[in-house]
Each structure stands twice: as structure tokens, then as C-alpha cells.
Amino acid sequence: MDIVVCVKRVPLTEEVDLAVDEHKKGIKKDQLAFVLNDWDNYAIEEALLLKEKYGGTVTAITVGSEEDEEVLRRCLAMGADRAIRIEAGDVSRFDSFGISKILSRVVKDLPFDLVFTGVLADDDYCGMVGMMMAEELGINHANMVTAIEIENGKARTTSELEGGLGEVSLIALPALLAIQTGINEPRYVSILGIRKAAKKELKVMDLSELGISDEELSPRTIIEEVYLPPETEGAQILTGDPDKIASDFVEILTKKGVMG
């Protein structure tokens, strides 16, 4: 079972104040910490679990700069066999169309039974690279995958639908599966583990080697402007010392008729 997992390094934005950059095309990133996209963390773990069960290899791949190698090293430390980074200069000039074209071109020449992506990336929230790759590669696909079992060369998958319903499908391999959070419990990675994994293969390819024309990669969608959420009335904030806040809290509950 050879599995390729597409991953992305994203800024950690929870409990952080975000500021729009001077061109209003993105956010200021110099003060932010970066991590492996949460969905991709589950995707790597799922690939490793399948490898442990059926043998084979796990390859992690990303499009990005040298800084993005940090998440590939993490994947290697988790147990991936090798990693590939595609150097493509300023990645922000591509939209999901371009990124899926680049990834597909590289994945096409790798041996694989399964390709995994995360359902979404925590930054742009587009959620389309996976299925675009499936179409580019001409392979079977499933989205929002929360369970995978392999039987007779096919994958039995459960896809998460809205309202607490799962859809079970049988898909012939090779296939691309977009992995949903919660499918497993991703393993812990120690600093030592990351250091040890430094010996594993991390191959760098250049976009120019891939023979994709600029026109093919030109973006179809253009971010005109990004901005902070428009001011709305929002919540009435309870203020004062904890005791005052607690009294207000109880008063609200009493008024709404749920205190007795």
C-alpha cells in the first residue's frame, strides 16, 4: 500500500489577533507561529496506520519554500518514509487550481495506491485541492472521509454528511481520499524524533522541472481584498469582578426561565 499525502504549513490563528497586510491581499504573518494543517495531521496519521497494517510506503509532499520543510520533517518524524518539497517561488500567486495542477503532476509519476489530502486548510478554507487532483489524475475519490478499510483492492470509506449521517462507499484503488478530522488520534512527535528524522530523504524539486506552462497555472480566482470582519452588534459583554459577572449570569438564566 503506497500512499502519498499532500500537506500544508499554515499559521496558527486561534487566540491570535490577525492584522491585514499593507496590500490588503493577505494577513501579516511575521508574528505568527506555523504548524502542520490540522486536517493534514490526521491524513498523515491515517496513512501511517494503513502502512502499519498492510506494509508499503508513505510519502509526504508539499508545495512551498524552505520554511515549509518544517512540516515535512514533522511528517517524517511521525513515520513517513520520504518527503518531497516542490520549490515554486512565491506560492501566494497560485490559487487552488494551480496548486492542484502542480501536485498532480508530481504525484502522477510516483507509485501510489492512495493519495490523501486534508478536507480543508485552516488558512484559505477553500477545500478544493483534493478533489481537483482526483479529476486531474483521473482517479476515484471520496470527500470528508472518517473511516477507511481496505478489502480486495478496494477501499470501504465512510464520508461524513451533514446532520450526523455517514455515507459508506466502496471505491476501487487507486483513489484520492480527502481526510476529515477525528478519523484517528494523531501520534505525538518529540523534538528528538524530529531530529532523528533529519536523516530521512527530503527531495526538493523545482517547478521548472515539471513542464507546466505559466498559462496553466494562472489563477482563476483573484483575491481583491481581505478585511477584518465587519462590525456587528455582537454580544453584550458582562463586566466587573467574577462575583458580579456570576450574579449577572444567574439573572439572565432566571429571566430566560431555566433556573428553576
Place this chain on the structure above:
Amino acid sequence: MSEVFVIVEHRLGEIRDITLEMLWKAGELAQKRSYNVTAILLGHEVSSIAETISDRADKIIISDDEQLKNFNADIYKEIIAGLIEESKPSLILIGNTAWGMELAPCLAVRTGFPLATDCIDITFRDGKLTVQRQMFSGKIFSNVSFSSSAGCLLTIRSGVFPKDRIGDRQAQIVQREFSLKEIPQKKDFIEFVETAAGDVDIAQAELLVSVGRGIGEEENISLVRELAEALNGLLSCSRPIVDKNWLPKYLQVGSSGKSVNPKVYVAVGISGAFQHLQGITGAGTVIAINKDPKAPIFRAADYGIVGDLFKIVPVLKEKVLETKKG
């Protein structure tokens, strides 16, 4: 006259709300820009669904085939790509749902049309199509335009447009047959399974105290549970808590869990991802406790407490018990 396609989403014989919401937006655009609204309804024995939307579209293209009984992205893609080729619509609206998000990217590659996902509004600026989206868990908004193209594909977030009828339309019904056997069936539907069944039904609760990622560690959940118990309410949670396996799926509030409608919903350490907020639109009063004053939950809540939940929640519990004693 130019057309807007709305791809009808339905499941187990019932139309999904997202379809009505997309038809509302399509109808609104049609009034402003004299579009025709065409609903694409692929399924089996779907006449009652067609009836439901017959006064919301100018045309309903129906393909009724046993093979279309369950959603299949490959078959949908081939049929819709063919219809796009024929009619050259300016806009194609698809739900930003599990199924829509499998279909739309494939259709974009197949047709070469630009795609913007999870749109929360569609506008025209100086005659140029511009959509609004959210990024970075809803902390940043963006306006997105498109490279020149005959048409654009948009997936629409659930719950952002009304489900109401807009304008006065009488749909012309067009029955179509497609030779589906020529489309390779790549995925076999096996069954639907309930993933959120359990002993407790949070959808029936009058008061919910809900715990989110801010709780940090599994053992801290007891803190929130105790507040729920003091209030005779039920404990529920947001997705990250279920993802970590700390609480069962049937306690999850949100689009992939349960939609709830308590009189009061107390959100503890929940940042307020839109998937979560979609599950609490039916709540009477929302009280949020979070240390990040910029957390999106405060935009959806009626009352907010900004601060450290580990300090605040025990004080709330004590005050509740004290008040009950009288």
C-alpha cells in the same frame, strides 16, 4: 438571456435547505440582472421535490433515473458538464456541503471554469462578479473576483440566505434522459449510517452547557459538566472535543453533529467556527465564555464573558448553587 444554474441537493427523498437558500439568492440576482433561474434536479422519483420548487425557478431540468437515486459525483459531473456546454450559464450554484464539495472541484477542472467555495455572499462591483468568503476560521473576510470565463462555479455556505421564495415564477419542466451506462461508475454506494446516535438527545434540551477546544485537557471537562449539572442542563460540545475522542459524537453541536434549540446555550471555550454556529441558530439565548475577545462566537452570542474559563466557570457554578439554595 443569461442563466443561473442551481444544483438541487436532496437526500433520502427530501430537499435539503441549502437548495432553497440557493434558489433565494439566484432569484434575487435574477431580479437585479435579469437572469433566468434553472434548477437542475437529478434523482429518482423526484416529482414532489420538483413540486416544492416549481414557483422558485424559471425552468427545472429533471433527469429521473434509478441510477441517480443516490448522489454520485462522477455521474453528476458528466451530466452537469453536458448541460453547461449546451446552455452556457453565467453562474452555477452548488451547496458547500459534503456532496457539493466533492462535485464542484471536479466540475471546475472538467469545465475549466473558475471556482470559489464556501461563499457567504454574491455581489457585482462595477458589473464584475465578486463573492465574499471567510478565511482563517472566520477571523478574516475576503472579496474574490474571477479571471475572464464564460461562467463561474460557486459553492454556497448553508444558512447564509433565507429559505423563502423570492419573486413570482412558474417553472417550465424539462425532462431529460442521459445514457448513464456510458459514464464509468467509479464508486459504489453501500449504505447510510447514523453516526450521532446515542442515549442522550441534546436536541431536546432546554439548557445546554457546551465545551470546546479551550478546555485544553480531557480531565478539565468535569469543570463544565459540573456547571451543567448545577443548572440541571445537559453537557454538549464542539467538534474538536469529539475529534479527540473526549466525548461521544451524539453530544456534538454543529452542522456535522446536531442542531439544537435550547432556551439558553452556554458556550465554554468554543471559538465559534461557522459549522458550530450553524448548529445553534435555533438557540434562544447564547452566552459565550472565551478568553479571546476576537473569537467569532462573540459575534453570534447575546452575552459574552471574556476571560479565563478556569477561573470563571467555578464561580458561576457556586453562584448557581447558592441561588438555588435561596
